[in-house]
Amino acid sequence: MTAIKTIIFWSTILILSAFATTSYANSNSHHQILIPSISGSVSIDAQLDEPQWQKAKKVLINNVTRPYDNTPSPIHxxxxxxxxxxxLYIAFIAEDPNPSQIRGFLRDRDKSWGDDIVGVKLDTYNxxxxxxxxxxxxxxxxxxxIENEVTQRESxxxxxxxxxxxxxNDKGYIVEMALPLRMLNFTEKESIQDWGIELLRMYPRDERLxxxxxxxxxxxxxxxxQLKTALGFKGAKQGENLTITPSLVVGKHKEINDNNLWEEKNNTDLSLDARWGITPDLLLNATINPDFSTVETDSSQLNLNNNFALYFQEKRPFFLDNADYFDSNYNLVYTRNINAPNYGAKLTGRKNDHSFGLFxxxxxxxxxxxxxxxxxxxxEISGESKASALRYRYNYNDDITLGWISTLRTxxxxQNSVHGIDARFRLTTNDVFKFQSLYSNTEYPDTLFEQFCDETDNSDCLPDDNEQCTFGECNFSETILRTTQGQPFSGNALKVxxxxxxxxxxxxxxxxxxNAGFxxxxxxxxxxxxxTLSVGVDRKWYAIQGDWWSNFFLSSNWHKAQNDNGELIEEKLNMSARINAKYSSSIHLGLTYRDKVGRRLNNSRLAIKGNTTLFSESRIYLSANIKPLxxxxxxxxMEYGDAIDYSNNRLGLTKQLRGNINWNVNKHLELRFKQVFNQLDADSSNLFTARLTDIRATHxxxxxxFLRLSLVYNNTTRNPLNYLYEKPEDIIKHSRDVSTELLYAxxxxxxxVFYLGYSDHQYTEETLSHLTKDLQKVFMKFSYAWMK
Structure with missing residues (x-):
């Protein structure tokens, strides 16, 4: 990092800090809401015509918390x-001066963000x-x-x-909900329950309130x-809390094999899931021969000029139930690693200030x-494996949380085992300190490195002790060097x-x-x-209600990464500004200056200093967002500027564009369109151009x-003559593939649930007219939840 960039960063912090003031006032006042008890049946139909509603506790939702600072609500x-x-029964009567502007569309679960919304937060342990x-x-x-205050994550x-x-209706809208206690975790007691509660409404018009x-x-x-306290449910019990869900999956799979012939497989699988509240504080999830396939395809991503693995969200129900029990500062339980289990069991529980999860x-x-x-x-290691995780957390008091985590794969x-402790200290209403310390022990198979060798020539896969290997001239790689340990090894991790x-x-x-052994x-x-050491500061400004804008943020972040020997890997300075305005619009502008090393020059050594080239990047980023209608x-x-060409270890010029259009044509039909463009030039010539199109239509x-049609088209063009270390004939000049899926649910x-689906994949290295189908799937899934 040049001296002038360092001066810019610290000058920005000093200028911003000149305006800083600190206040530690705590406005944590818990007013109580007494929930009346009723008897008799209530139909969930949004009519509110049962006599029980005349006895219900009425609570006004009349305070705008965002984007304004606790101002009176313009609507009732x-x-x-x-x-x-x-x-727990809750009804919302949401008046609106212009009901034709209400944003409400028929959607699948968890897809209604951006609509008018009403709802409740419940902290059942308070x-x-x-x-x-x-x-x-x-x-x-x-x-x-679930919202997790400890990890600051929402899911x-x-x-x-x-x-x-x-x-x-002609006055607005009405929502009615019934929340069974059997699905909630709480402590049973003879006295009344006292839960944290917030009732809220999202009102998106010219601005989103x-x-x-x-x-x-x-x-x-x-x-x-800052939640209020709801009082009620005297002597409430969770009941037997037993759910048994058998599932049937029937499918046919056709795929082109290495001999360019179709191979067909039929598959019929029965599975069984169980969810049992053993006690009010202890929940058991179990599964036998589970269908762990995901029904909807993952969000499409481009993976070019990227040396690190992509992250995908978990979607499978067995792992999602009480998944927050396993959260920590590091992502130590990423269940997408587990591919096709024959069984699974998960035990989660909570008693007073203690909670744990085990699977x-x-x-x-x-x-x-x-x-x-x-x-x-x-x-990939062939053969069956086992995996387990243990997480324990202790709430020492309102401000201190202590934890332990262990994971094991064999x-x-x-084998790989990880053990660690973590803590969160809430110092004031404004200040939090966190740390996590981990220790791991690992043993790899002796031949693990071989799968990263050149299949045509394994003879030169491992370097000799004094061998020199120039970039692009041998088959060594960082992955090979990190998988050739001949005996168990250990390592540590620390986050503060x-x-x-x-x-x-x-x-x-x-x-x-x-460190290297972790x-x-x-x-x-x-x-x-x-x-890695990171420092950042944000300055925030807020508008007066009625202005065309709502808030403005100015940010500066500095980041430096070194290896275990103190050799520089990366040093980055980022400065950005963001403004949010009417019509749910925003503009975000960012500048990044970065010094970063490229690929290793001698692939037989892991050293950074004297073995890499340090490149200086400058890049600009701009994004815009609006809901005009x-x-x-x-x-x-858009992103434009310098980028390292990792394939050829040189500095290039990147142009990246991304566009998204989500259009609710009417209350039933939604169209989603995503276009991604990624281009890298180097030495005044194009290296690659990649385009990804993702279209999804849901009725x-x-x-x-619902019925959903998904189409993902990936079109990549490379310039073989601009690859310095590979033969032109080894570079695929054009690659195009199309994936489609039709799903009824x-x-x-x-x-x-009932699912019926069809998907296929087509690929070509020529024009679109030469697309060849190489994969077909058709499947049906039925599952039924029996609850007691």
Whole structure:
């Protein structure tokens, strides 16, 4: 990093800090909401015509918490609450001066973000650590998930089984929901329950208002600490809490083999999932011969000029239930690593201030990520493997959380274990300190490195002790060098961070070290032999209600990474500005200056200094987002500037464009279009140009059923004459592939489902007219959740 760039960074921080003020006022006042108990049946139909609703507790939702600072709501919203010892009933009466502008579309679960929404947060242990989130749009489409204050993560991955209904009328809309206690974790007691609660409404018009029944102070970074307290459910029990879900999957798979002939496989599988609340504090999930396939294809991604593995979200129900019990500062439990198990069991529990999670499973094979500091690669170990994870957390008091985590993967001649402690200290309402320390022990099979060798020539795969190998002239790689340990090895990781957030400022400093011997094979750990120090500061401004803009952020971040020997890998300075305005619009502009090393010059050594070229990159980033019309969302981003050409170890020029259009044509039909363009030039000539098109059309017949057509087209062109270290005839000049999927789904709830689907893949190295189909699948899945 040049001196002038360093001066720019620290000058930015000093200028911003000149305006800084700090306040540690805590506005954590818990007003109580007494929920009345009722008897008799209630139909969830958004009509509110049962006499029980006359006894419900009325709560006004009249405070705008975002983008404004606790200002009066321009619209009237009220919530009605009552309970019968088994379910919590909530109704929302959301008035609107112009009902024709209500944004409500029929959607699949968790797809209604951006619509008008009403809902509730529930902290059922009232300990300010985690909360359930249940939201509904005006037509009854559901969103549910978990918020974790300890890790600062929010996820819609968790799916509960609950009822909701919504209807739009001439005054606005009404939503009614029933939340069974059996799906919630809480402590049974003879006295009344006291839960943290927030009732809220999302009102997207010229600007998107978040309206609540509570005040959320900008000067308090902990939202769950500011919830009100709901009192009710005296002596409530969770019941037997037993769900048994048998599933049947029938499918046919056709694929072109190495002899260019079709191979056909039929598959019929029965599986069984069980969810049993052994006690009110202990939950068991078990599965036998599970169908762990994902029904919907992953979000498409380009993977060119990238040395590290891509991350994909988990979608499989067995792993998602109570997945937050395994969260920690590092991603140590990445269950997409587990491919095809024969069985699985997961035990999660909580008692007073103690919580734990434990799961065990097997797998037909073992996929592991081999990390490095310049690249990572996926490896496969044949034969069955076993995997397990243990997570324990102790809430010492309101401000201190302590934890332990252990993971284990084993197979023939292979094992990886990780053990570690972590803690979070909430120093003030604005300041948090976190750390996690880990130790790992690993043993690789002696021949693991061979799968990264050149299949045509394994004789020169391993370097001799004094062998020199110039870049591009041998078959060595970082992955080979990191998989040739002849005996078990160990390593350590450490993450320490301090974070401050108040009304006008946020700043942070964190240190992250994973040494060369550390492995976290059950998690997603792609970088090791690296020590990273990061410092950042944000300045925030807010508009007065009624202005054309709502908030403005100015940010500066500095980052430096070195290997275990203190040799520079990367030093980066990023400065950015973001403004949010009407029509849910935003513009984000960023500048990045980075010094970064390229590929190793001598592939037989892992050294950085004297073995790499240090490149200086300057890059600009611009993104824009807007919802100009009802049901239309436009998003685009652009990146332009220097980029390392890793294939040829030189500095190039990158142009990256991304555009997204989401259009709700009507309440039933949604069209999604994504276009990605990535181009890299080097030495005044094009190296590659990649284009990815992702089109998805969904017709939602009702909130329970839909038909979706997906098409993903990948078109990549390379210039063989601009690759310095490979023969032109070895470079694929053109590659085009098309993936399609047609899926019909009918869902009574997240576990009682019917799917019927077809997918195929076509590929060519010529023009589109030469596409050849090489894969076909057709499948049907049925599962039924029996609950007691």
């Amino acid at each position: 919203t009220e919530a009605l609450l009552m309970e019968d010892g088994k379910q 300990d300010q650590r985690t909360a359930y989130r249940f939201l509904v749009n005006p037509l009854g489409s559901q969103i549910d998930g 819609d991955a968790w799916d509960g089984i609950w009822d909701s209904a919504g209807i739009i 978040r309206i609540s029944n509570i005040r959320l102070e900008r000067n308090n970074s902990c939202e769950l600490c 065990v499973t097997d797998d037909d094979s073992t996929n592991i990520l081999i990390p490095g500091n310049r690249a990572s690669s996926l490896a 197979a023939e001649d292979y 961070g301090y974070y401050h957030n108040d009304t006008n400022w946020s700043y942070r400093a964190d240190y992250n070290e994973k 492995r976290g094979d059950l998690g997603f750990i792609s970088r090791i032999d690296q020590k 009802l049901g239309l969302h436009l998003n685009t981003s 939602q017949f009702s909130i329970k059923s 009918y869902k009574i709830n997240p576990q009682t």
